[in-house]
Amino acid sequence: MRRVPLLRGPGADGAVAGRWASTLDEFNAAGVAAAGDRSASELLPIWIARNAANRAGFRAADGSEIDSSIGPYPGRLQAFHAGFEWAIHADDAGVEVDAAEGESRQDWLAAVGWFALTESHSGARVERSGRRYVVSRDGRSGSFTRDEFVAGVSDRGLDALDPDLRTVFGPVP
Secondary structure, three states: OOOOOEEEOOOOOOOOOOOOEEEEHHHHHHHHHOOOOHHHHHHHHHHHHHHHHHHHHHHHHOEEOOOOOOOOOOHHHHHHHHHHHHHHHHHHOOOOOHHHHHHHHHHHHHHHHHHHHHHHOOEEEEEEOOOOEEEEEEOOOOOOHHHHHHHHHHOOOHHOOHHHHHHHHOOOO
């Protein structure tokens, strides 16, 4: 398993710099711990500045590979994955989405989720059947609405799904 350095943590003082993470859960836990008991209004300006720096870094890396949790990876594709994660975290934080953008945003999240799940070499197969997504892996398959599919790929809101069906998403990429 590859370990990646936590070069810049969410804390204003860079409290997690110099630490390492092997999993996305470890990385997220370090970020939450670094945030401490600061309020969202205290953390938002820090996040905005770091998000802008990340986006600028992705633009600068376009056409080259960057270091990632899975090793060298195309910068443009990593930006694609980061955009998905930022959208999911915005949902988690309750950021309002303009009603006119809601449907196309969910379609985009489903498309990125499809790409991420099939790219992950997890053995998952995804097909569209009408307005449903059929996910197959290891002899199991499930049929999901677009929103259930996004929940499965983003590892959010899966409690509402049948436990046997949740397993087709496997380890979330």
